[in-house]
Amino acid sequence: MYICTGLEDKASACEMLVCYARELKEGFADYAEEVVKLMVPMLKFYFHDGVRTAAAESLPYLLDCAKIKGLTCLMCYHLV
Secondary structure: OHHHHHHHHHHHHHHHHHHHHHHHHHHOHHHHHHHHHHHHHHOOOOOOHHHHHHHHHHHHHHHHHHHHHOOOOHHHHOOO
8 A cells, every 4th residue: 555655656756746847937947957957867767657648748848948948958868
Protein backbone atom coordinates (compact mmCIF):
# COMPACT_ATOMS: atom_id res chain seq x y z
CA MET A 1 0.00 0.00 0.00
CA TYR A 2 2.80 2.44 0.85
CA ILE A 3 4.54 1.81 -2.45
CA CYS A 4 1.41 2.72 -4.39
CA THR A 5 0.98 5.89 -2.35
CA GLY A 6 4.57 6.90 -3.03
CA LEU A 7 4.15 6.31 -6.75
CA GLU A 8 0.93 8.32 -6.79
CA ASP A 9 2.72 11.14 -4.97
CA LYS A 10 5.51 11.07 -7.53
CA ALA A 11 2.99 11.18 -10.39
CA SER A 12 1.15 14.08 -8.74
CA ALA A 13 4.40 16.00 -8.29
CA CYS A 14 5.29 15.48 -11.96
CA GLU A 15 1.80 16.61 -13.00
CA MET A 16 2.20 19.76 -10.90
CA LEU A 17 5.48 20.55 -12.66
CA VAL A 18 3.59 20.28 -15.97
CA CYS A 19 1.00 22.75 -14.65
CA TYR A 20 3.66 25.18 -13.42
CA ALA A 21 5.55 25.16 -16.71
CA ARG A 22 2.34 25.46 -18.76
CA GLU A 23 0.73 28.24 -16.73
CA LEU A 24 3.67 30.30 -15.45
CA LYS A 25 5.67 30.34 -18.70
CA GLU A 26 8.25 33.12 -18.21
CA GLY A 27 7.77 32.87 -14.44
CA PHE A 28 8.97 29.27 -14.59
CA ALA A 29 11.80 29.87 -17.07
CA ASP A 30 14.46 30.07 -14.35
CA TYR A 31 13.61 26.51 -13.31
CA ALA A 32 13.27 24.95 -16.77
CA GLU A 33 16.77 23.50 -17.05
CA GLU A 34 16.67 21.93 -13.60
CA VAL A 35 13.22 20.45 -14.21
CA VAL A 36 14.31 19.03 -17.58
CA LYS A 37 17.13 17.23 -15.77
CA LEU A 38 14.52 15.69 -13.46
CA MET A 39 11.88 14.88 -16.05
CA VAL A 40 13.94 13.28 -18.84
CA PRO A 41 14.90 10.27 -16.69
CA MET A 42 11.22 9.96 -15.72
CA LEU A 43 10.43 9.12 -19.35
CA LYS A 44 11.82 5.66 -18.55
CA PHE A 45 10.11 5.28 -15.15
CA TYR A 46 8.57 1.84 -15.61
CA PHE A 47 6.72 1.64 -12.30
CA HIS A 48 3.93 4.15 -13.02
CA ASP A 49 2.28 5.27 -16.26
CA GLY A 50 1.29 8.63 -14.75
CA VAL A 51 4.91 9.55 -14.10
CA ARG A 52 5.95 8.75 -17.67
CA THR A 53 2.94 10.57 -19.11
CA ALA A 54 3.58 13.70 -17.07
CA ALA A 55 7.27 13.65 -17.99
CA ALA A 56 6.43 13.46 -21.69
CA GLU A 57 3.76 16.13 -21.37
CA SER A 58 6.14 18.51 -19.60
CA LEU A 59 8.83 18.68 -22.28
CA PRO A 60 7.07 20.98 -24.80
CA TYR A 61 6.21 23.43 -22.01
CA LEU A 62 9.75 23.32 -20.66
CA LEU A 63 11.12 24.02 -24.14
CA ASP A 64 8.76 27.01 -24.37
CA CYS A 65 10.13 28.26 -21.05
CA ALA A 66 13.68 27.84 -22.36
CA LYS A 67 12.81 29.82 -25.50
CA ILE A 68 11.35 32.63 -23.42
CA LYS A 69 14.53 32.85 -21.39
CA GLY A 70 16.66 32.58 -24.53
CA LEU A 71 18.33 29.33 -23.54
CA THR A 72 19.47 27.02 -26.28
CA CYS A 73 17.84 23.64 -26.54
CA LEU A 74 21.24 22.02 -26.18
CA MET A 75 20.51 21.71 -22.48
CA CYS A 76 17.80 19.23 -23.41
CA TYR A 77 19.56 17.27 -26.12
CA HIS A 78 22.49 16.15 -24.02
CA LEU A 79 20.11 14.67 -21.46
CA VAL A 80 18.16 12.45 -23.87
